[in-house]
Amino acid sequence: MIDETSDKKSSLMNDSSKTSFINIMLDKKNRKLLIYSTLILALFIIALISDKIVPYDPIKADLTTVLLPPSSTHFFGTDNLGRDLFTRVICGLKTSLFSSLIITAFIFSFGMIIGVTAGYYGGIIDDILMKITVILQSFPSLILAIAVAGMLGPSLKNTIIAICIINWTKYARMSRSLAISAKESNYIKSALLCGAKGYQIILTDIIPNIASTLLVMAMLDIGGMILEIAGLCFLGLGAQPPTPEWGLMMNEARKYIYNAPWMIIFPGIAILSVVFLFNLLGDELRDRFDIKQ
Numbered sequence: 001m002i003d004e005t006s007d008k009k010s011s012l013m014n015d016s017s018k019t020s021f022i023n024i025m026l027d028k029k030n031r032k033l034l035i036y037s038t039l040i041l042a043l044f045i046i047a048l049i050s051d052k053i054v055p056y057d058p059i060k061a062d063l064t065t066v067l068l069p070p071s072s073t074h075f076f077g078t079d080n081l082g083r084d085l086f087t088r089v090i091c092g093l094k095t096s097l098f099s100s101l102i103i104t105a106f107i108f109s110f111g112m113i114i115g116v117t118a119g120y121y122g123g124i125i126d127d128i129l130m131k132i133t134v135i136l137q138s139f140p141s142l143i144l145a146i147a148v149a150g151m152l153g154p155s156l157k158n159t160i161i162a163i164c165i166i167n168w169t170k171y172a173r174m175s176r177s178l179a180i181s182a183k184e185s186n187y188i189k190s191a192l193l194c195g196a197k198g199y200q201i202i203l204t205d206i207i208p209n210i211a212s213t214l215l216v217m218a219m220l221d222i223g224g225m226i227l228e229i230a231g232l233c234f235l236g237l238g239a240q241p242p243t244p245e246w247g248l249m250m251n252e253a254r255k256y257i258y259n260a261p262w263m264i265i266f267p268g269i270a271i272l273s274v275v276f277l278f279n280l281l282g283d284e285l286r287d288r289f290d291i292k293q
Contacts, residue, residue: 036281047094056084058091059242067260077262091244100225106164108218111171119179133169141166149237159238178210220282223275246271
């Protein structure tokens with residue numbers, strides 16, 4: 001009897017947990033978040049295995065198939081060198097997605113370290129770090145990025161460096177304001193009374209408590225980073241031929257916009273779709289955590 005009762009209780013608990021999970025997933029907000037997250041995960045999987053799933057070589061030219069329109073053989077048509085456009089768009093996902101992740105990870109980490117350090121210690125450290133931030137933010141970001149990329153030379157690596165240099169400042173300012181607020185909280189005062197050092201408080205108390213806000217900002221920024229990479233590559237300051245990169249592909253398509261419009265349409269749709277998806281996920285996370293930027 002005891003075993004039967006315990007079995008019934010465990011089955012009821014399992015049923016209730018399944019029901020609660022289903023209810024959570026059926027909730028409109030959770031459902032949207034799940035859909036966006038699943039789609040972005042699918043993008044990462046496609047980017048990781050892009051070299052193995054594409055039907056053609058993304059770089060090798062074939063002058064016998066120049067400027068073919070979309071068909072069952074070439075889904076997105078071919079470009080001016082006979083390369084399959086569908087293949088190049090899929091491979092361009094890997095270039096754009098992982099470049100934007102590298103940039104976002106750097107500006108998130110570096111900006112947070114600078115901002116938290118300035119906000120916690122204050123004084124001359126705060127003055128110096130914030131003056132550097134203000135100087136960088138006083139320039140139009142695109143103009144500064146073009147100038148830095150131009151000085152470094154045209155390449156995807158230099159484009160990433162240029163975008164990193166100009167975009168960490170907003171994370172620094174947000175981290176500073178959050179650190180100043182956290183510094184006055186009771187748990188920080190308790191840590192000080194217990195003899196914790198400044199760097200210990202920053203690493204174990206402040207950063208873990210402000211990271212969620214900055215992560216939502218970072219998620220919103222990934223789409224923007226993809227646009228900035230594409231913009232600089234379109235201007236010839238980023239990836240160089242024959243690299244499959246969406247902005248570069250649109251630049252190469254300018255001469256053929258009337259004869260072969262698919263050359264510029266499909267890379268443009270790829271940029272629009274991926275950026276839109278990241279923005280949807282970022283907005284959903286911002287609303288969920290009530291983040292004010």
